[in-house]
Amino acid sequence: MALLEIHNLDVHYGAIQALRGVSVSVEQGKIVTMLGANGAGKSTTLRAVSGLIRPTRGEVRFDGKPIHNLPPHRIVEMGISHVPEGRGIFPGFTVEENLQAGAYVRKMSHGEFERERGRVTKLFPVLKERLAQPAGTLSGGEQQMLAIARALLSKPRLLLLDEPSLGLAPLIVQVIFRIIREINQTGTTILLVEQNIHMALNAAHEGYVLEAGSVVMKDEATKLAANDDVRKAYLGVG
Amino acid sequence: MADSPTTTARPIASIRARTLQLTPPRWVAFCRGAAPIVIGVALAVLLQFYANRWFGGYREKILIDIGINIILAVSLNIVNGYTGQFSIGHAGFMAVGAYTAGFIMYYGSFWLFGDTQFHGGILSATTDPRGLHGPGFSGGDLLFPAALIAGGLVAALFGFIVGLPSLRLRGDYLAIVTLGFGEIVRVVIETTGTVLAGDEIGGQPWYRLLNRVGGPMGFGGLPIYASSFWVWVCVAATVLAAYRIKASTMGRAFLAVRENEIAAASLGVPITRYKVRAFVIAAFFAGVAGGLFAHEIGNMLNAGELGFLKSFDIIIMVVLGGMGSISGAVVAAIVLTILPEALRSVSEFRMIAYALLLIVMMIARPQGLLGIHEMWDLPYFRRRRTGGKTA
Numbered sequence: 068m069a070l071l072e073i074h075n076l077d078v079h080y081g082a083i084q085a086l087r088g089v090s091v092s093v094e095q096g097k098i099v100t101m102l103g104a105n106g107a108g109k110s111t112t113l114r115a116v117s118g119l120i121r122p123t124r125g126e127v128r129f130d131g132k133p134i135h136n137l138p139p140h141r142i143v144e145m146g147i148s149h150v151p152e153g154r155g156i157f158p159g160f161t162v163e164e165n166l167q168a169g170a171y172v173r174k175m176s177h178g179e180f181e182r183e184r185g186r187v188t189k190l191f192p193v194l195k196e197r198l199a200q201p202a203g204t205l206s207g208g209e210q211q212m213l214a215i216a217r218a219l220l221s222k223p224r225l226l227l228l229d230e231p232s233l234g235l236a237p238l239i240v241q242v243i244f245r246i247i248r249e250i251n252q253t254g255t256t257i258l259l260v261e262q263n264i265h266m267a268l269n270a271a272h273e274g275y276v277l278e279a280g281s282v283v284m285k286d287e288a289t290k291l292a293a294n295d296d297v298r299k300a301y302l303g304v305g
Numbered sequence: 306m307a308d309s310p311t312t313t314a315r316p317i318a319s320i321r322a323r324t325l326q327l328t329p330p331r332w333v334a335f336c337r338g339a340a341p342i343v344i345g346v347a348l349a350v351l352l353q354f355y356a357n358r359w360f361g362g363y364r365e366k367i368l369i370d371i372g373i374n375i376i377l378a379v380s381l382n383i384v385n386g387y388t389g390q391f392s393i394g395h396a397g398f399m400a401v402g403a404y405t406a407g408f409i410m411y412y413g414s415f416w417l418f419g420d421t422q423f424h425g426g427i428l429s430a431t432t433d434p435r436g437l438h439g440p441g442f443s444g445g446d447l448l449f450p451a452a453l454i455a456g457g458l459v460a461a462l463f464g465f466i467v468g469l470p471s472l473r474l475r476g477d478y479l480a481i482v483t484l485g486f487g488e489i490v491r492v493v494i495e496t497t498g499t500v501l502a503g504d505e506i507g508g509q510p511w512y513r514l515l516n517r518v519g520g521p522m523g524f525g526g527l528p529i530y531a532s533s534f535w536v537w538v539c540v541a542a543t544v545l546a547a548y549r550i551k552a553s554t555m556g557r558a559f560l561a562v563r564e565n566e567i568a569a570a571s572l573g574v575p576i577t578r579y580k581v582r583a584f585v586i587a588a589f590f591a592g593v594a595g596g597l598f599a600h601e602i603g604n605m606l607n608a609g610e611l612g613f614l615k616s617f618d619i620i621i622m623v624v625l626g627g628m629g630s631i632s633g634a635v636v637a638a639i640v641l642t643i644l645p646e647a648l649r650s651v652s653e654f655r656m657i658a659y660a661l662l663l664i665v666m667m668i669a670r671p672q673g674l675l676g677i678h679e680m681w682d683l684p685y686f687r688r689r690r691t692g693g694k695t696a
């Protein structure tokens with residue numbers, strides 16, 4: 068059984084239907100990516116998984132337990148951490164305080180937190196130098212790293228990443244994706260939403276293509292990257 | 306010992322580093338935690354016996370006004386400053402607390418003591434305590450704090466009720482709800498009947514009396530209990546509570562909601578729960594401040610005075626001091642209480658000066674005097690504390 072099962076999910080924003088029967092399954096230990104144009108419903112799917120919006124129909128199961136009716140904080144406690152689009156750091160907090168906020172649901176002791184923080188900042192050495200700095204003064208790439216690091220401090224089993232490459236320089240994007248793979252290799256399952264399809268398919272094991280709120284294609288990442296339709300529509304080749 | 310030269314080279318630094326890591330013994334931690342309360346109560350006693358002698362009756366009354374305004378500003382700061390919600394109905398909570406406490410003191414005094422006069426001891430007396438020949442301690446000294454707490458609790462209940470719509474409302478819409486709440490409280494109170502005097506009270510069931518709190522004429526005849534002592538004890542309690550909340554996990558969660566609601570939710574901070582909590586806590590202290598206001602010398606409790614203009618006065622204090630800063634709110638409350646009094650001699654220009662100050666402030670320092678920081682976070686104090694090192 069997969070770690071995360073999304074089954075026939077419908078989501079409405081008022082009268083507008085954003086998702087139409089989306090089904091996605093994420094196996095333990097994999098990186099799964101969701102691709103698609105603006106408004107295809109990728110971010111909405113993530114928001115429904117983390118409980119930020121409530122689906123009108125369908126179900127989300129994490130580890131076999133239904134979670135689509137739980138409030139966000141219960142879902143984080145179960146081990147799903149969401150890095151929202153546009154980074155969503157606390158600009159007035161220092162880097163250190165942002166990281167502390169990440170551990171909010173885990174109620175760790177001081178020593179435990181320091182250990183966890185050490186583990187996470189090993190992935191992001193640049194954050195270690197800036198612990199006392201207000202997070203709003205970081206560069207865009209550093210803010211994205213902080214957002215991911217912060218999400219890791221809640222010790223998630225599943226990490227939801229919403230467009231981590233958004234608005235970042237190509238070099239920084241490569242660094243971020245290298246780190247995403249490293250996080251995955253330490254055993255964290257990742258559901259990744261991306262517009263940078265080339266990078267995403269490179270990193271992921273499996274991919275889903277969304278269009279107008281439905282899944283139109285699902286395959287292994289390497290096969291998707293070789294697929295003519297995908298290449299034409301999203302990679303601008305062929 | 307190969308490494309002894311290095312340890313002796315910097316003995317003070319290493320010892321200091323080691324002692325900082327130790328957790329202090331339990332009694333030291335207890336004393337440290339209790340110190341602010343002890344200091345606050347000692348200060349309140351000092352003011353109770355010497356404020357009149359040092360400053361005179363008029364200035365003692367201003368000091369009491371300052372104390373009440375500090376409680377209001379510091380408590381509103383929990384909602385508007387920490388949590389970033391915009392409540393403009395704080396005077397409504399104050400009115401709820403004021404009328405609850407007033408009701409208990411007025412009719413409670415009649416039931417307990419047989420009349421509605423002042424029945425307090427030295428610590429509750431507002432007139433110069435040296436000239437007073439009353440008892441050192443009396444039943445009123447217990448009834449008054451009980452009434453204050455009751456007023457706070459009822460206000461907190463209303464805070465919960467008003468806090469609930471904040472589950473769904475943001476910004477302007479929440480502001481309108483809180484404004485509406487304050488006005489509802491005022492209008493409801495103004496529909497009540499006249500206050501009953503001595504003999505008329507006897508034989509009436511208590512719930513009949515709920516409707517007898519003065520209406521548009523105001524709740525007259527309340528005994529004067531809000532002495533320097535009680536006011537400053539409450540100030541100490543409020544400031545201490547606000548500071549401890551800010552430093553706690555709950556305070557960090559409040560600030561996280563203010564900084565970025567979606568990010569806070571995605572990290573597992575139950576934002577609705579914290580918004581309601583902020584409202585409840587702030588309303589409690591506003592209710593206590595209302596209870597003090599109702600029993601202050603020279604005040605006639607009147608719901609008309611606790612309308613939205615009063616709410617705006619409190620908001621101005623919070624904004625001026627800096628959203629989220631406790632010491633900023635305290636300083637602003639002091640300045641904005643003294644200023645109108647100091648400008649009384651040029652009263653035609655008073656409101657102009659007041660408005661100018663606010664305009665200049667908004668242009669020069671839109672984040673308020675201290676922003677989110679506390680006074681002791683300023684570079685000057687920080688340098689002194691850490692001995693030149695910047696953290």
